[in-house]
Amino acid sequence: MKENPGREFISGAEAIARGALKAGCNFFAGYPITPATPILLHMLRELPKMGGVGIQAEDEIAAIGFCLGAVMSGARAMTATSGPGISLYSENIGAAIMMELPLVIVDVQRMGPATGGATTGAQGDVQFLRWGTSGGYPLIVLAPTHIAECYTLTQRAFDLAERFRTPVFLACDKDLVTGSFTIQSAAFEEIPVRERRLPPKDEEFVPFRFPSPADVPPMSSFGGPHMVRFTTSAHDERGYLTKNSAAMQRKNQHLESKINQHVDEIALVEADLQPGAHTLILSYGITAQSVRQAADILRTHGGRVSVLMIHSLWPVPERQIRGALEAVTRIVVAELNQGLYRREIERLAKDGQEVIGVNRMDGGLLSPADILDMGGLK
Amino acid sequence: MINQEIDSYINQDMLPYPFCPGCGHGMIVDSLNAALVKLQLDPHQVVIVTDIGCAGLSDKFFDLNALHGLHGRALTYASGIKLANPDLKVIVLVGDGGCGIGGNHLIHAARRNIGITVLVFNNLNYGMTGGQHSVTTPPGARTATTPYGNLEQPMDICSTVAVNGASFVARSTSFERDLPELIAAAIDNEGFSLIDIWELCTAYFVPNNRYSKKLLEDTMKELGFASGVLRVSPHPEYAHAYRQAVADQQGLDVLPAQYLQPKYTHRLRTRLNVLIAGAAGQRIGSAATALSRGAVLSGLWATQRSDYPVTVRTGYSLAQVVLDLDQAGFAGLSRPDVLVVLSEEGLNQVKPYLAELTEEARLYIESRLLPVQTRAVITALDFKGKGLKRIFSLMALSEVLRQSKLYPLDAFREAVALDEKYNQEDLAALDVSVGISVHPHP
Numbered sequence: 062m063k064e065n066p067g068r069e070f071i072s073g074a075e076a077i078a079r080g081a082l083k084a085g086c087n088f089f090a091g092y093p094i095t096p097a098t099p100i101l102l103h104m105l106r107e108l109p110k111m112g113g114v115g116i117q118a119e120d121e122i123a124a125i126g127f128c129l130g131a132v133m134s135g136a137r138a139m140t141a142t143s144g145p146g147i148s149l150y151s152e153n154i155g156a157a158i159m160m161e162l163p164l165v166i167v168d169v170q171r172m173g174p175a176t177g178g179a180t181t182g183a184q185g186d187v188q189f190l191r192w193g194t195s196g197g198y199p200l201i202v203l204a205p206t207h208i209a210e211c212y213t214l215t216q217r218a219f220d221l222a223e224r225f226r227t228p229v230f231l232a233c234d235k236d237l238v239t240g241s242f243t244i245q246s247a248a249f250e251e252i253p254v255r256e257r258r259l260p261p262k263d264e265e266f267v268p269f270r271f272p273s274p275a276d277v278p279p280m281s282s283f284g285g286p287h288m289v290r291f292t293t294s295a296h297d298e299r300g301y302l303t304k305n306s307a308a309m310q311r312k313n314q315h316l317e318s319k320i321n322q323h324v325d326e327i328a329l330v331e332a333d334l335q336p337g338a339h340t341l342i343l344s345y346g347i348t349a350q351s352v353r354q355a356a357d358i359l360r361t362h363g364g365r366v367s368v369l370m371i372h373s374l375w376p377v378p379e380r381q382i383r384g385a386l387e388a389v390t391r392i393v394v395a396e397l398n399q400g401l402y403r404r405e406i407e408r409l410a411k412d413g414q415e416v417i418g419v420n421r422m423d424g425g426l427l428s429p430a431d432i433l434d435m436g437g438l439k
Numbered sequence: 440m441i442n443q444e445i446d447s448y449i450n451q452d453m454l455p456y457p458f459c460p461g462c463g464h465g466m467i468v469d470s471l472n473a474a475l476v477k478l479q480l481d482p483h484q485v486v487i488v489t490d491i492g493c494a495g496l497s498d499k500f501f502d503l504n505a506l507h508g509l510h511g512r513a514l515t516y517a518s519g520i521k522l523a524n525p526d527l528k529v530i531v532l533v534g535d536g537g538c539g540i541g542g543n544h545l546i547h548a549a550r551r552n553i554g555i556t557v558l559v560f561n562n563l564n565y566g567m568t569g570g571q572h573s574v575t576t577p578p579g580a581r582t583a584t585t586p587y588g589n590l591e592q593p594m595d596i597c598s599t600v601a602v603n604g605a606s607f608v609a610r611s612t613s614f615e616r617d618l619p620e621l622i623a624a625a626i627d628n629e630g631f632s633l634i635d636i637w638e639l640c641t642a643y644f645v646p647n648n649r650y651s652k653k654l655l656e657d658t659m660k661e662l663g664f665a666s667g668v669l670r671v672s673p674h675p676e677y678a679h680a681y682r683q684a685v686a687d688q689q690g691l692d693v694l695p696a697q698y699l700q701p702k703y704t705h706r707l708r709t710r711l712n713v714l715i716a717g718a719a720g721q722r723i724g725s726a727a728t729a730l731s732r733g734a735v736l737s738g739l740w741a742t743q744r745s746d747y748p749v750t751v752r753t754g755y756s757l758a759q760v761v762l763d764l765d766q767a768g769f770a771g772l773s774r775p776d777v778l779v780v781l782s783e784e785g786l787n788q789v790k791p792y793l794a795e796l797t798e799e800a801r802l803y804i805e806s807r808l809l810p811v812q813t814r815a816v817i818t819a820l821d822f823k824g825k826g827l828k829r830i831f832s833l834m835a836l837s838e839v840l841r842q843s844k845l846y847p848l849d850a851f852r853e854a855v856a857l858d859e860k861y862n863q864e865d866l867a868a869l870d871v872s873v874g875i876s877v878h879p880h881p
Contacts, residue, residue: 067698067699067700067701068698068699068700068701068735069697069698069699070697070699070728070731070735070741070743071697075694078694079693079694082693082694087523088519088522088523090519103694107693107694109685109688109689110688110689110690110692110693111693112689114522114523114681116522116681118515118547119543119544119546119547120543122512122515122544123512123515123518123543123544123547125515126508126509126512126514126515126516126518126519126544127515127516127518127519127522128519129508129515129516129519130506130515130516130517130518130519130520130521130522130523131519131520131522131523132519132523133506133516133519133520134519134520134521134522134523134524134527135523135524136519136523138519152509153509156508156509180746180747180748207768207769236744236769236771237769239744239745240742240743240745240769241728241731241741241742241743242741242742242743242769243735243740243741243742243766244766245766246696246698283486283504283520283524283527284483284484284486284504284524284526284527285483286483287483288482288483288502288503288504289504289505290498290504290505290506291505291506291507291508292505292506292507293507293508293509294507300505301499302499302507347769350768350769350770351768351769351770351771353768354767354768354770425771426769426770426771427770427771428770428773
């Protein structure tokens with residue numbers, strides 16, 4: 062354990078940048094966009110100190126394109142943007158899935174649709190991140206609820222990106238990234254850096270060969286000991302274009318299975334279940350802070366309530382959610398959108414369980430009182 | 440360096456080429472191979488990046504590293520590859536279509552002079568999708584999408600990249616005998632190189648326009664598009680220049696933590712919500728950060744949230760600071776216990792709160808903004824002759840601390856000093872009281 066040198070007062074943006082650098086990030090490309098710009102500024106200033114490269118691209122399409130190219134050269138890359146930028150990333154998110162490139166994408170959510178509210182927060186991208194590219198293949202989305210998690214989950218995003226050779230989103234809230242918070246330095250939890258799994262140097266390398274569909278192949282880089290081929294088109298295990306149906310089925314099954322057969326390994330939830338509680342409040346991101354306070358208020362007054370925070374939004378941690386729902390009859394889902402993640406809970410709820418949405422879409426945060434009032438918890 | 444001489448970089452197992460009879464693509468691929476043989480590059484250090492279209496079929500014929508990516512984005516991948524590993528030789532094979540959809544990247548890759556070599560397979564139309572017009576289709580030409588003749592002016596790819604900073608620019612045709620030498624010179628150049636290689640699309644452009652090698656050369660002349668080597672400039676390549684520019688940063692501390700060890704005492708009893716409302720340029724956010732840091736130095740927990748319009752240096756600026764005895768969750772903007780108002784713009788934003796303030800609440804307000812309707816205890820702030828506008832926010836907060844005795848002024852002073860924006864003179868101004876308390880009139 063590291064010593065405890067005291068407290069800090071820092072922004073979510075800085076915590077994310079620190080987490081990325083701790084995780085061995087050595088490449089960042091981005092395009093300025095409110096409210097994600099602070100991350101771009103930190104990364105461009107800090108990366109050269111570690112021998113890394115940080116660059117502002119001509120647009121978001123180039124920003125993610127630079128990142129994908131850098132990953133193929135062996136870099137550990139991150140980019141950060143907001144909803145309008147994710148729209149422009151869309152096709153290349155599919156490219157990262159298809160080429161199986163580890164990449165961390167920070168989405169500092171702002172109110173949409175379109176340019177929406179540049180300096181206005183929202184949690185409107187939680188389905189968009191999952192379904193924002195063609196094909197429907199899975200990827201991973203993590204969501205920090207407070208400043209310490211900005212640091213830890215950024216590291217975890219790099220860890221999972223390498224583990225599964227996949228793009229991993231960090232879905233953040235504008236107020237968490239641009240706000241500043243006091244933290245006991247010891248609360249910044251470090252997780253071991255997962256190095257890229259490389260194929261043996263002296264053996265023949267087949268870039269997309271996996272023994273069974275759920276296995277993740279090792280990765281070799283351009284300029285390394287092997288000749289490597291990548292393509293965004295349907296390909297065989299050597300990386301050559303194919304229209305062979307068996308090869309395409311196997312590849313696509315692999316893209317599905319490597320994530321969806323490892324949901325328990327990816328799942329991150331925080332359950333605070335109270336025996337005898339009939340209601341469970343479920344939330345994620347910054348809204349979870351209000352949910353914690355709402356539960357405290359309710360319990361102080363003798364009420365009983367269970368709380369579930371989802372840190373891994375995608376793939377949906379279904380087993381963990383079902384477990385938490387087991388004992389309750391009412392589920393309150395609090396989120397800063399029109400009820401986007403609620404639909405995932407509705408499909409997991411059993412007959413007789415009531416699912417209630419507590420929603421806000423005006424750019425403000427849900428207060429503990431809002432959650433208690435609108436959730437019928439008074 | 441490599442040990443054995445390489446006589447071809449073509450993967451013989453992949454032959455023959457799938458190109459239409461008479462198509463220029465095969466000739467360009469052969470010329471690239473000849474150029475590579477001439478240069479004897481280590482295959483592990485060469486990456487072929489192809490765009491979409493018929494030219495995009497070419498990478499698989501090379502026994503080299505390869506990437507076949509999204510339409511129009513080849514230059515972005517190539518740039519990332521080069522930025523992360525400047526030792527690589529990166530060669531982009533793109534059609535005239537890719538120069539249209541990826542035109543933005545073409546300009547900016549040239550502008551950076553990033554070390555990649557671009558070979559444009561320019562057959563004046565889209566081959567793979569059935570002969571639609573492209574950005575290089577000559578005026579009047581018939582294509583699937585210009586049934587009445589092309590009305591657009593063709594893009595002069597060479598002039599575009601040359602005027603934007605490409606360091607090696609040339610135009611040629613697939614028929615030129617010296618194409619391999621030209622390609623070798625382009626690859627040999629450290630910076631951004633581009634060769635616009637004109638050729639015949641025998642599937643579409645030739646039959647649709649009764650086109651020929653002779654007419655291809657005539658079109659080039661009629662348009663005034665020069666051929667041969669058009670620009671050579673020795674200016675620095677980006678990936679190397681970047682490393683040179685940041686060399687002195689190596690090894691410096693990365694985002695060093697600024698520890699705030701509590702050493703002062705505070706007099707807070709319960710959570711306090713402070714809202715500071717002013718105008719852009721009044722350093723509302725910086726002052727709020729100082730208030731927060733001072734609180735942390737006094738053993739409190741602070742959270743700061745800012746709200747501002749998208750404009751800079753104009754309009755309102757709000758900062759909310761929540762001070763608590765323990766790590767508090769953040770639940771957004773709620774009714775303030777202390778409201779500080781420093782400008783008309785700020786006042787307009789917080790008007791809804793004024794009526795909500797209780798008798799226990801404190802309002803600190805620039806005296807010229809009075810009178811206002813509120814039940815809160817008012818302190819009129821008078822900054823006349825008391826320094827620069829940019830430190831009014833600090834002076835106001837030191838007045839709040841002086842009256843409330845929330846935590847010592849020394850803690851605030853120490854917090855202000857942590858911000859490089861402020862100097863000794865600014866710090867001295869914190870000692871000057873600017874407030875006159877006013878009892879509220881219901």
